[in-house]
Amino acid sequence: MPKKKKRKEFQALKGMRDLLPPDTAWWDKLIKTGEDLARDFGFQKIETPVIEDAELFIRGTGATTDIVSKQMYFIKTAGGTSLALRPEGTPGVVRAYMENGLASLPQPIKLFYFGPMFRHEQPQAGRWRQFYQFGLEVFGDSGAVLDAQIIQFCFNLFKAVGLKKINIHINSLGCPQCRPAYRRVLLDYYRYRKDRVCPDCKRRLKENPLRLLDCKEEKCQPIKSQAPASVDHLCDECRKHFKEVLEFLDELEIPYFLNSALVRGLDYYTKTIFEIFWEEEGLAPGALGGGGRYDNLVKELGGKPTPAVGVALGLDRIVALMKKEEVKVGSEPNFKVFLVQLGLMGKKKSLKLFEKLHQAGILAAESLSRDSIKAQMKIADKLGVKFALILGQQEALDGTVIIRDMQSGVQETVPQEKVVEELKKRFRK
C-alpha cells in the first residue's frame, strides 16, 4: 500500500518546550508576584539580549565552570566572532551596568530581570535547555544588609506564591584574601586521604577542590564531614560580613541552614552564597534558586571595582512545585454573563453590547463564531455564568435583550440601554 507522503513533522528541540495554558496561569502569577515584590523592594527592571559575546561568559561566569565549558551554546558568525546564548543572567546585567554608565547614578543600583537562559545539557526533570530565570542584582554597595535583603525577597516571594516549605542554605566562601589559604587547607586535608575517596572526588581534587564538599558518595561522607570549613578560615572582614548577614536574617526571623558544603557552580562568588531548596527531598530536583555576592566580577569584566550581590530563581522548577502543591491561581476569568446571539442582526448588536458590558466592567463570555443557540447555551452552562443575555433577530429589531437566569430559568426582556443597570441590580442581590 502506498504510504501517504508525509511532510516533515516539526518538533520542539530537545530540552525545549512550549508553555501552554492552563500552566501559563502559574507562570503569570509567579512572574507578576515577583515583579511587584521586586518593585516594592526598590528594584527596577532591566532586560538584556539573550545573545552576547561568548567572551563575556567565559570571563564572567568562568572558563572552568561546567556551565561554560560543557553547557554553553556557541554561535559562530560569518565574520568569525564567537557569540553565546546566555547560560545565566548576571554577566549580561554587569555588561549593561558598565556600558550604560549606571555606575555614575546614585548607588546602589538595584535591578531585576526575567528571561530565558540556555544550557546545552542532558534534559531531565526540572532541567531544560531553555529555562527561565528571575533574578535580582544590586551594584555599588558592599553592605551585608543587601545580602540579607535579597534573601528576604526570596523568602517573601516563595511565601507569596504559596510555597512555604523551603529551606535556605547559606555559606561564605571568603574573598581573594582568605580563600586561597582555605583552599590550601582543604587540599592538604584531602591529599592525605585521597586513597579513601571515590573516583569522582579524586578528579575534583585536581579540577575543582571546592566541589569535594558536596560529594554524595557514601564512602566520602566521613571524610567530608570532618573536612575543614570555609567559614572557619575567613579573614576578619569576611567573618564580620558573614556574621552581619546572619544577624540580619535572625532579625527578620528568616530561618536558614548554615551549610559549609555549599559551593555553587560559578566562579565569581565571594563572601556570601546561598541556595534555596524544597523541603521534601526528591520532589524538586536541585535548587530552586541561588545567589550570592560577587564583589570582583565588575572589575574582572573591565569595570571599576564594584561590589555586587544577586540571586537567580529557577522559574520552571518553581512553577512545577506550584502545580504539585496545587497553588490557587485563579486562572479562569470570572465571567459574569454569556452573550448569546442569533442571526446577523443579533450578531452585530451583540458585538456592540459586548463593548458596552466591557466598559461597564462586566466580564462577558461569548461564542460569536457559533450560530446555534443550543451550542451557545451549552457553553454558557459549562462556564457557569449566572446570566445569559440572548440577542436575536427579534430583540435586535426591538432594541431589547433577554436576560436569562441560568439557575432558575427565569427570563426577562429589557431594553438594551438598560442592560448594564439591570445586571448590576441583579448582581447586588
Add this chain to the structure above:
RNA sequence: GUGGCCAUCGUUCAACGGCUAGGACUGCAGAUUGUGGCUCUGCAAAUGAGGGUUCGAUUCCCUCUGGUCACCCCA
C-alpha cells in the same frame, strides 16, 4: 557527554506476528420551529522517523528522534 527504562487519537487505556488499530474522556455536529444541565446519534482524531526480518510488523531487530531516570553538574 555516558548508561537504564520508555514511545498508539488532544488525554488515558486496549490490540496471541494476522479482520477496517478498539474503548473511555475531550472536541465538533445533530436529536423539527429561537433556549443549557441528563440521555441518544453521528463525525473528527493515533502506531515518533527511517531501515530490516516476515507471506504479513503497533507487536521482533537496528539506527535516528524525543521523553524519563541515574551519573556529571545545576535553575
